[in-house]
Amino acid sequence: MVASSFVATLAVVPLLPLVLLLLIRLSIRGLGWFLQVKSRDRRAAIITKVRQDREAISTRLRSTHQASEDGWEKIEKSGSADSGKPMHNEWEGIVGFFHPFCNAGGGGERVLWAAIAATQKRWPNAICAVYTGDHDIDRSVLVTTVKVRFGITLQEHSLVFLYLSRRRFVLASTYPYFTLLGQSLGSLILAYDAFQLLVPDIFIDTMGYAFAVAFCKFLFPKVPTAAYVHYPTISTDMLESLDDTTGQKGINSGAGAGWKGKVKRYYWLAFAVLYGWVGRQIDVVMCNSTWTQGHIRQLWGSKKASSTFGAIVYPPCPVEELQAKVEVTQESEKRRENITLYIAQFRPEKNHSLILRAFAEHHKLAKDKPKLVLIGSVRSNTPDEKHIYKLRLEARELGIKDATTFICDAPFSVILEYLQRSSVTTNGMYSEHFGIGNVEGLAAGLIPVVHNSGGPKMDIVVPYDGKPVGFHAETAREFAAAFGRVAALPPDERYAMRLRGRASTKRFTEAAFANKWVREMETLVKMHATNHP
Known part of the structure; x- marks a missing residue:
């Protein structure tokens, strides 16, 4: 009797994980049903x-016999069924x-x-x-x-x-x-x-x-x-940055050293497996x-x-609007100023510090003293506010306070103004997932100097018609040198590069x-x- 019970128990044990998973699934489904009823x-x-x-708007439009250009009644249909008729x-x-x-x-x-x-x-x-x-x-x-x-x-x-x-x-x-x-x-x-x-x-x-x-x-x-x-929550680039000794691979460069680094590495590897299953x-x-x-x-x-x-x-990206509002002609070249523009949120990963250091080095050597303008959003009640304060202090310490302008939460009209006036656009983030600011700069005719990684390298600042539209860099010295190369370009070559860059942005339109x-x-x-x- 006892032996039979023991054998029966052993037979059931392997099924316990499956039973447990089934109960968990049923519990989650029950919770989902509860939420549907509750809401x-x-x-x-x-x-x-x-x-x-919607009915009120429809009545008003019918009474005035007109609809706005972007009105809800003027809807552009796209996609069709196999029969050719609009679907859904x-x-x-x-x-x-x-x-x-x-x-x-x-x-x-x-x-x-x-x-x-x-x-x-x-x-x-x-x-x-x-x-x-x-x-x-x-x-x-x-x-x-x-x-x-x-x-x-x-x-x-x-x-x-x-x-x-x-x-x-x-x-x-x-x-x-x-x-x-x-x-x-x-x-x-x-x-x-x-x-x-x-x-x-x-x-x-x-x-x-x-x-x-x-x-x-x-x-x-x-x-x-x-x-x-x-941007993936975890990536192989993040794991590789743990062993970086140059400090050029993001905010986690070199964080894999010591026993704490080993713990971080195993933790990230385990999280990557979990993240993959979730995705x-x-x-x-x-x-x-x-x-x-x-x-x-x-x-x-x-x-x-x-x-x-x-x-x-x-x-x-507002490519169409920028191409319509920002002139790129031989005449407009005369109105551009020696301004390097960085459009990015004021967060540590955007690495504004790298650009400040590079610009300071470029500023010392430049005959025609350039200016740096940094435009980005700042989330209220977050570390962003403290971060931009530190960046202002760094600009002062580097001796470029008077040549540097910080603009927070600018409306598009202000961004447009600087896209019209500036000559160079830049981006200093390691493995930037995309970088809309770089596209905006290209569409406005600016010459980009971007980090040699991520979206700016693989998608945006790529050759067009077999010729370059900008430059890549990694260190502060490389960025400074690239800024100098743009400044040294003959006028005709610089203008031709602007035109190529603008033409390359068609794939990024709204x-x-x-x-x-x-x-x-x-x-x-x-x-x-x-x-x-």
Whole structure:
């Protein structure tokens, strides 16, 4: 009897992990069902309000017999079924955009607003809901700000903001140790916060919280998910930087030394495995550059849900507007000043310090004394404010205070002014995932001097028609030398390089982004239709 019980127990033991996994899965699905029920009334209220606003706008337009140029009734349809007829044009679902810092004003936010604008034009009856931790956002004010800062027009009536209350769980400052893991797990808490407010029909992360997207898939298996990846949370470049002794490979250069370095290395390797597993749960993946695509495909592997897994969807850049507003002619050459322009958020990884040191060296040797202008956003109540203060002190210590200008949170009009006046654009970040500021500079006719890595090297500052459009550098001395090479170019050669650089930016237009974004979105809409026949 005892022997029989013992044998039966041994037979059951191997099944315990499977039973445990089944119970966990059922618990997660049950939680998902609970969240759907809990947010059902808010969902109905949002849909009703949007429909009322849409009808009010329609009535007003009919009464005045006119529609604005960017009005919701003038929607550009794209994509078609095999029969040639438009497909899913009348889809009325809710697209949830997970972007906790949507008011930051950087390149990531430009992608968010351009994605929403493209979605609204393609599916005019859809609702775009943004999950954000910026509680001070007023929808009307933000729509105006996006128009002024980025030149992107949003349809206000179908844009909804859902305010998160637990954003502190994704702040790096919350996790002094094991920051990557802490922020990733913290995004699960923030995602739960989001789903308590509303469970969308399609869930898209546009900021880099892959764990949140995978969590959505486990909670709601029938909700299609997507991620637009600006920068992988972990990459082989980060691992390689641990052994760097030059200090030129980002903020973690040389951090692999000693026993603490070994712990960090094993921790990063383990996190990379976990990050890869999480990424494989996402249905549609888009990457902003060749560099990002390479790392994501290596870490996340292949996907069956999307035939274009890891497709490169270049961020939208105001190329058309810049080409229309910034003249690049022999006459405009006479009006350009000896200004080097760096457009980037004021964060440590952007390595403004490298550019300051390089510019100081270049400034000492230059006969025609150049100027340096740094333009970028500064997130309030974050270390960004302290960082820019330190940069100002460094400029003073380097003796270039009078030749250096810092401009924070500039509207697009100010950026446009400096793109018209400047001669050189630069970027000092190691393994910059893309670098919209470099594209803006090229489109405006500036000659780029960028870091010899990442997107600027692989996607942006690449030969056009077999000839260079700019220069690459790594150290402060190399950057200073490159600045000197631009200054020494004969006028005709410098002008020809400006023209080549401008011509090379056609692949980065807002229209190109919208077309590729809609193509990936159609995959998600089809998935939703299949899951909800």
